[in-house]
Amino acid sequence: MINGEKNVEQPIRWAMVGGGRGSQIGYIHRSAALRDHNFELVAGAFDINPERGKDFGVNLHVDPERCYPDYKTMFKEEAKREDGIQAVSVATPNGTHYEITKAALNAGLHVVCEKPLCFTTEEALELQVLAKAKNLVVGVTYGYAGHQMIDQARRMIENGDLGEIRIVKMQFAHGFHSAAVEENSESTKWRVDPKVAGPSYVLGDVGTHPLYISEVMLPNLKIKKLMCSRQSFVKSRAPLEDNAFTIMEYDNGAVGYVWSSCVNAGSMHGQTIRVIGSKASIEWWDEHPNQLRYEVQGQPAQILDRGMDYLYPQALTDDRIGGGHPEGLFEAWSNLYTRFAKAMVAADRGEMLDASWYPGIEAGVEGVRWVENCVRSADNGAVWVEYQ
Ligand code: NAD
Incomplete structure (x- = not known):
């Protein structure tokens, strides 16, 4: 249970690039970083x-x-x-992440970067090599993964509660951009401009979130090939997509599917992951993150709740309040920022962090790689491509 006692000897001296007044994501970075006294905000180039x-x-x-x-x-x-400063968070539009992260690493700073880490796998691998050479941590804010029920799912799968995994069905499909809202919204305008947003819109903006959650739940699953079809229902967004379907084959014979969309009219977030095994399935929705649905074939469905003793112990360590009291996205981000801080301190001591996981540079690389493969498939006529 987290109760506010210190995790690090001294708060890490921390700055932000971006995340200024009116930005969508700046406040949750500050709230998550500052909540557990892991970081101290001492500088910034906020805007x-x-x-x-x-x-x-x-x-x-x-x-x-x-x-x-x-x-x-x-x-x-x-x-x-x-x-x-010892660490910096980068919360600017996508097109700046690569250059700012590279400059920060060259300045000897640990980094927390927004997704997508950059535009190409080549750039992402370059950042990975640089971070390793400098012994610096790069965290990537796939924030939903910090919800405790994601860890519960990871342990259930690891312990064989679902049997052999066959299907992973994911979606992040909201409806907020069903019309051309970018005409009147600065923070949507850059998202549909390839120069700033990169080679994709919804694949990178939303699809990579459940994809990363699948990597946490199923760390051994490796994509072998995929096929992606992408559309621009609001025509002015072309070549960037506002809807995409991706089918994947994993190297162990399992299959996966990701629906990425911002034109799912009427939907709030619509982010969900369903993992289907030979004995049972689990399903998690980000709109009710304290619950995990557990369905054993032939039995009534169960709803597992955060904070309850029947969960695996790893799913209880980050609780801040007992079960029944809803925790949310701000707590999930705080959990990740705590892990980033611990990893940074461990790296400074020349040690590796213990077994706990967090979205690091590998997650950043994988997100960029997935988008690149999806775009390659879609732009060649929605063909199967070997995953590179
Ligand atoms: P936004 O347009 O709302 O805000 C961007 C902020 O960055 C603004 O304050 C702007 O002034 C500032 N900025 C722009 N260029 C800058 C520069 N060169 N130097 C300093 N400041 C600069 O954007 P947003 O929606 O907050 O998105 C920012 C990033 O966060 C994007 O990469 C986006 O993909 C990501 N994001 C992630 C999540 C998540 O769940 N992890 C959610 C939303 C956005």
Whole structure:
């Protein structure tokens, strides 16, 4: 159970690039990083607009001297300080992640980067090599994976509760962009511009979330080949897709399916993963993350609840309050930020983190690789491609 006692000797001196006023994802980064005293926000280049970024930083109690106009200035100036930053989170539009993460690693900083880590597998592997060479941690915020019931599912599968795994059915299919909302929304406009968003829209923006959850639940499952069909129902979004279906074959004979969409009219998030084994299935929805549906063939379905003694012990360690009290996305992110902090401290000591998992650079690489393979398949006429 988490109760607010310290995880690290001293909070890690931390900064943000992006995540400024009005951004969608900045606040949850700060909330998750600061909640358990693992990090201390001491600097930032919060906004593409330097004045607005400084004003915002000051309102977050950051020293005005350490509210920088851009990330390059921040890394340079902070390196001169005895008490300079040790880690940085990158919460800017996709097209900047590669260059900012690379610059941060070269400045000797641990990084938490938003997904997608970058645009190509080649760039992702380059960042992986750089992080390894510098002994630095790169966390990637596949935040939903921090929900405790994901860990419960991982342990159930590991312990054979479902039997042999046959099918993994995933979707993240919301309806918020059923119309061309980007015409009046800055934070949607860049998402449908390939120069800023990269080679895909919904595959990278939403599809990679349940994909990463499947990697947590099924760490040994490896994609052998896939086939993807993508569409731009709002025509002006082409060549980027607002809907995509991906079918996958894994190397052990299991099969998988991901529906990625932002035009699923009427749906809120619609993010779900169903893992089907030879004996039983489990199903998890991000809109009710404290529950996991467990269906054994021939028996009534059961709803497993977070915080209950019948769960595997690993699914109880991150509870902050007893079962029945709903925990949510902010707690899930905090769980991951705690693991990032522990990994950073361990890396600084030259040690590896213990057996606990977190979305690190491998997850970042895999997300980019999956999108690249999906796009290659879709743009060749929705053909099967060997997974590269
Ligand atoms: P947004 O457009 O709402 O906000 C972007 C912020 O970055 C703004 O404050 C902007 O001023 C700032 N910015 C832009 N360029 C900058 C630069 N060069 N230097 C400093 N600041 C800069 O975007 P968003 O929706 O918050 O998305 C940001 C990133 O987070 C994207 O990569 C997106 O894919 C990701 N995201 C992840 C999740 C998740 O669940 N992990 C959810 C939403 C968004």
